[in-house]
Amino acid sequence: MATMRDVFEVLNELKRDGVVEDYAVGGGMAFVFYVETIRTYDIDVFVFLPPQDGPIIQMTPLYADLKRRGFEPHREHVMIHGVPVQFLPSYNELVDDAIKTSQPIEYEGVEVRVVRPEHLIALALQTGGEIRRERVNLLTTATDVDEEVVRELLKRYEIAT
Amino acid sequence: MGSIQRPDPGEMDRIFRTKREWHKEQASLSMKEKVRILLSMQRADYPLLKRQRRLEWWEKPWEIEP
Helix, strand or coil, X not given: CCEHXXXXXXXXXXXXCCCCCEEEEXXXXXXXXXXXXXXCCCEEEEEECCCCCCCCCCCHHHHHHHHHCCCCEEXXXXXXXXXXXXXXXXXXXXXXXXXXXXXXXXXXCEEEEECCHHHHHHHHHHHCCHHHHHXXXXXXXXXXXXXXXXXXXXXXCCCCC | CCCCCCCCHHHHHHHHHXXXXXXXXXXXXXXXXXXXXXXXXXXXHXXXXXXXXXXXXXXXXXXXXX
C-alpha cells in the first residue's frame, strides 16, 4: 500500500520535471505539520504553473501530466495514491508570497514544501470562516508564531481581523 | 437565588495551563504519528459524517499507510 511519503514524492517530481514551477502544501494538511492533528479529507497544494499563452491560466497541462503518471483528475481533485489532492494555481499576491516563502519540512526522508505558520494565519483570515478561525487559534496556542510577521502580512494584504 | 460558587482561580489557571501543554505535546508529535492519527480519525468519522450530510466523492478515508 502507498504511503503519505509517496504522495509528497509526486509533488516533488512535478516540480523537478517542470510541470509546476513551485508548490507549497497549504490548508488543513499544512496546519497538521505545525499543530495537533485536525480533520481534513484532502490536501491543498498551491502552485505556480509554467507560463502559458493567453491571459487565463489553464489547469489542463497539469491534469494531463498527472493522468500520464496514473493519477486521474476528477473535477477539482486528483487522486494521488488514494489521497485527493487539490491543486490551486496562485490566485493572489498573498498566495504568491506563501509559496515563495514556504519552508521544506522532512517527511520520512522526503522534503515537502509547506506554507509557513504566519502565512497560514493570514490565508485563513483572508478566506474567513469559523473553522479557519479555530485553526488560527490552534496555531497561535501551540506554536511559536512570529506575531510581528503576522501583523505585517495582515497590513500589507489589507486583511481585516 | 444565592450567588453562584466559582472555582479557585489558581485551580482554573492550572487546568488551562495543562490544556495548553496537552496541545503543545500533540503538536510536537512526529508528522508520521500525526498522519496515523488523521487516518484513524477519518475512519472513525466517516460513518457519522455520512449519516449527517451528503458527502463529496473525495470525502472518505484515505487508503494509504502513514
